[in-house]
Amino acid sequence: MVDAIVSPLLEQLISISYEEAKQQVRLVAGVGKQVKKLTSNLRAIQAVLNDAEQRQVKEESVRLWLDQLKETSYDIDDVLDEWITARLKLQIEDVDENALVHKKPVCSFLLSPCIGFKQVVLRRDIAQKIIEINENLDDIAKQKDVFNFNVIRGSTEKSERIHSTALINVSDVRGRDEEKNILKRKLLCESNEERNAVQIISLVGMGGIGKTTLAQFAYNDKDVIENFDKRIWVCVSDPFDEFRIAKAIIEGLEGSLPNLRELNSLLEYIHTSIKEKKFFLILDDVWPDDYSKWEPFHNCLMNGLCGSRILVTTRKETVARMMESTDVISIKELSEQECWSLFKRFAFSGRSPTECEQLEEIGRKIVGKCKGLPLAAKTIGSLLRFKKTREEWHIILNSEMWQLEEFERGLLAPLLLSYNDLPSAIKRCFLYCAVFPKDYNLDKDELVKLWMAQGYIEQKGNIEMEMTGEWYFDFLATRSFFQEFDEEKEGTVRCKMHDIVHDFAQYLTRKEFAAIEIDGDEKPFLLTNTCQEKLRHLMLVLGFWAKFPFSIFDAKTLHSLILVYSSNNQVAASPVLQGLFDQLTCLRALKIEDLPPTIKIPKGLENLIHLRYLKLSMVPNGIERLTSLRTLSEFAVARVGGKYSSKSCNLEGLRPLNHLRGFLQISGLGNVTDADEAKNAHLEKKKNLIDLILIFNEREESDDEKASEEMNEEKEAKHEAVCEALRPPPDIKSLEIMVFKGRTPSNWIGSLNKLKMLTLNSFVKCEIMPPLGKLPSLEILRIWHMRSVKRVGDEFLGMEISDHIHIHGTSSSSSVIAFPKLQKLELTGMDELEEWDFGNDDITIMPHIKSLYITYCEKLKSLPELLLRSTTLESLTIFGVPIVQESFKRRTEKDWSKISHIPNIKIQNIVFRSK
Structure with missing residues (x-):
């Protein structure tokens, strides 16, 4: 863990020293030497960290030494961050004090001799901090000699990109045929003796065994699935949180949560909901064997229809007995052959038969050390997949890590071996996942953005940081640190961590990361003094009646804060958030989910000058000061009665935020009355944006405003002017208006x-299709609810033969292509559209089209034959287009011949497939 912090610190220090020498600028006397001493x-x-991190598991003194080093490393990180951002803060303050400062050369905090009083004070403050840190690091460096550490080279393996799609369909069930058959039979069988009972089945076995x-x-x-009316999955874990479990059961039954505060009310709701329902409830990872906690659930769940089943997974047989299980299935270790089969699947992937034969003997010995645990075989197999030589396999076989007895009988060993083999940059990315609770759905894109916010991903050459983050994610995935992959539409990837892997991450991070849930009538959570000093990343889930824990105010070194509010939280709507950001000024990532409407947008965000990731429902005033921001999910422009809301920022607040990257949604653009305001947002300068959504929604109008023709004309002109002023950066890849x-x-x-x-x-006002055919890279085009367009013709192509002659001096029709890369075209909700045809035979149109999706165009008479006859077309969907549908549904030779070659046809929910 510590190496994951130290390595990037060294890179930063070297970079700062290089810049100082390059510019030939002295810092406050002696600080340059202090920086070199730190380095x-x-x-x-760093040279002995690999040995230290391996020995810490057995040696408490080494673990304490590493804790000291870790805290000092975090202090260095904070000072360097303060150093780098201080210049930006001073520049902003200078702008506030002197409106003419932008016309003069700006004094550089690091690199310029023109230093005012503020700069001198700030430099001295940072210099003093560096000196104090160096004194601590001196002591730590001297202590290392006592331990006689060995110098062990770390992993130099490069994180080559491996596409995660190959992982998504991988099944973890290997062998277990007998257990699968027994379990399925018990779930489906209904004997006469069981007619009036809800049966409880328990799977019992050690962690990582495959329960x-x-x-x-x-x-x-x-x-x-077909046997039960309802299926509910609840991850119980430890502690046994009655409120959370009750709400999870209700949500699984009903799809939403009732407005109930008392546990008894929730249990009564469950009792009523399952009546006359045959349900299948899985309670995964149950720990406590206290019957008083289980009894209320047992009583209410017995109201289900006969044939209902409750399946429990637990590591403790006492839990199975306490829950009065009718059947207990003991999950044993995999047989040697099953374990070998699972190991081979990962370790030998992509190898030639000759390589597999040469490594089999060593591999079988390693499998013997996995003790029949599927997670161990999978994890160590994933590690060895990237070890090419027998020597590398022998190192793993002979590692002392196999002698560890902590965690679940040696599960720590394969996890530590895999973890220690990770490059330091990827180690810290893995450990960051400890901030999320068990069984949490990790979103790949969001995870990468949070890694970027912490500085875990560096810009290298022309490679985008998002791309590097994806490589890191895939690197971890291929080594089995993630599981249960789910790839959704538009490429969104979600996954989870095995609970043992999650325990392992928390074990390594100790008190630095925390995921805390507060709910019901529990006492407000209190952080101890030790926790306050060490806590760096926190996810706080506030339940329906939870109170905000005031002790968070003292965790002044937090780098990440993720707040998740239960819907309609009644208690947390207090002024407590208003002073929070005056204290937590080290934050680099802030996310507030489901903020109740009764809570005002927190003040003090302008103090978070280190903030790089921000996700809020509304952007408050002062955001223009957050010049380090890289991720801003939504920028909402709000007006009340013709004036900007005092809570929110106007559009010009985007102007200084030129580090924004990735996705950005700007809403409330209908509230912008001045095109200059939009122009001053300098959207085109945010060159790292690749996905942009512009929403021209606005405050609700009065009836008089809606009826005013003059107001409508003014609005049309305003929208056009504002949109024209919001020119996006040229490299944008996805745009929605x-x-x-x-x-x-x-x-x-x-x-x-x-x-x-x-x-x-x-x-809604557009009457002519926009000329889009010249867009050279466009692959997906969606035109939705363009209600006033009556005809689609050559104007849609946006080009004529004269265009090509002008550029190339030739009129070859084969060279003139409209929509040259378009693969998918959607037209939806075109209420007035009647005609669609292309008349210019000199232009090649959509030569790579694969999918046509035409819905709710009730007046449309026909589709262009030129597109229908395309040999590249693979899918055609027609819905809510009655005239066209009727002609094709009759399947006359004349009409059907136009589309019969298309492999997949769906007309008004009727699927046709070509032979």
Whole structure:
């Protein structure tokens, strides 16, 4: 863990020293030497960290030494962050004090001799901190000699990108045929003796043995699904939180939560909900064997229909007995052959038969050390998949880690071996996952953004940080640190961590990361003084009646804060948030989910000058000061009665935020009355944005405003002017414009040469299809609810033969292509559309089209034959287009011959497939 912090610190220190020498600028007297001393000490310590981190598991004194080093490393990180961002803060303050400062050369905090009083004070403050840190690091460096550490080289393996799609369909169930058959039979069998009972079945076995995997097999089995009215999955874990478990059961039954405060009320709700229902409830990972906690659930769940089943997974047989299980299935270790089969699947993937033969003897010895544990075989197999030589396999076989007896009988050993083999940059990315609770759905894209916010991913050359983050994620995935992959639409990838892997991450991070849930009538959570000093990353889940823990105010070194509110939280709507950000000024990532409408947007966000990731429902005033921001999920412009809301920032607040990258949604653009305000947002300068959504929604209008023709004309002009001023950066790849009330979209759309996906949604005044055919990279085009367009023709292509002659001096029709890369076209909700045809035979149109999706175009008479006859077309969907549907549903030779070659056809929910 410590190496994951020390390595990037060294890179930062070296970079700062290089810049100082390059510019030939002295810091406050002696600080340059202090920086070099820091660097020297860290290098000496780094050389022995691999040995220290392996020995800490057995030696308490080494673990304490590493804890000291870790805290000092965090202090260095904070000072360097303060150093780097201080110049930006001073510049902003100078702008506030002197409106003319931008016309003069700006004094550089690090690199310029023109230093005012503030700069001198700030430099001295940072210099003093560095000196104090160096004194601590001196002591730590001297202590290392007592331990006689060995110098062990760390992993130098490069994180080559491996696509995660290959992992998503991988099943973890290996062998277990007997257990699977027994479990399935007990779930489906209904004997006469069981007619009036809800049966409880328990799977008992040690951690990593495969209990959860077996339960997942049952939960997703087709026969099981058809046998029950309702299926509910609840991860219980430790502690046994009655409120959370009750709400999870209700949510599984009903899909939503009732507005109930008392546990008794929740249990009564369950009792009523399951009446006359045959349900299948899985309670995964149950720990406490206290019957007083289980009894209320047992009583209310017995109200289910006969044939209902409760499946429990637990590591303790006493839990199974306490829950009055009718059947207990003991999950034993895998047989040697089953364990070998699972190990081979990972370790030998992609190897030639000759390689496999050469490594089999060593591999079988390693499998013997896995003791029949599926998680151990999978984890160590994933590690060895990337070890090419017999020597590397022998190192793993002979490692002292196998002698460890902590955790679940040696499960720590394969996890530590895999963890120690990770590059330091990826180690810290893995450990960051400890901030999330067990069984949490990790979103790949969000995880990468949070890693970036912490500085875990560095910009290297022209490679985008998001791309590097994806490599890191895939690197961890291929080594089995993640599981249960789910790839959703638009490429969203979610996954989970095995609970043992999660325990392992928490074991390594100790008090630095915490995921805390507060609910019901529990006492407010209190942080101890030790926790306050060490806590760096926190996820806080506030239940329906939870009170905000005031002790968080003292955790002044927090780098991440993720607040999750239960819907309609009644108690947390206190002024407690208003002073929070005056204290937590080290935050780099802040996310507040489901903020109740009764809570005002917190003040003091402008103090978070280190903040790089922000996710809020509304952006408050002062955001323009957060110049380090890289991720801002949504920027909402709000007005009340024609004036900006005092809570929110106007659009010009985006101007200084040129480090924004990835995705950005700007809503409330209908509230912007001045095109200059939009222009001053300098959207085109945010060159790292790749996915942009512009929403022209606005405050609710009065009836008089809605009826005013003059107001409507003014609104059309305003929307067009504001949209034109919001020219996005040229490298944007995905763009969506919504609720646009102008007649024509902006001309800049045609200049977005790297645009791959475009959605135009609710252009209610637009009467002519925009000319989009010249977009050279466009692959997906969605036109939704463009209600005033009556005809689609050559104007949609956006080009004529004369265009090609002008550029190339030739009129070869084969060279003139409209929509050259378009693969998917959607037209939806085109209420007035009657005709669609292309008349220019000199232009090649959509040569790579694969999918046509035409819905709710009730007046449309026909589809263009040119597209229908395309040999590349693989899918055609027609719904809510009655005239066209009727012609094809009759399947006359004339009409059906136009589309019979298309492999997948769906017309008004009727599926046709070509032979």
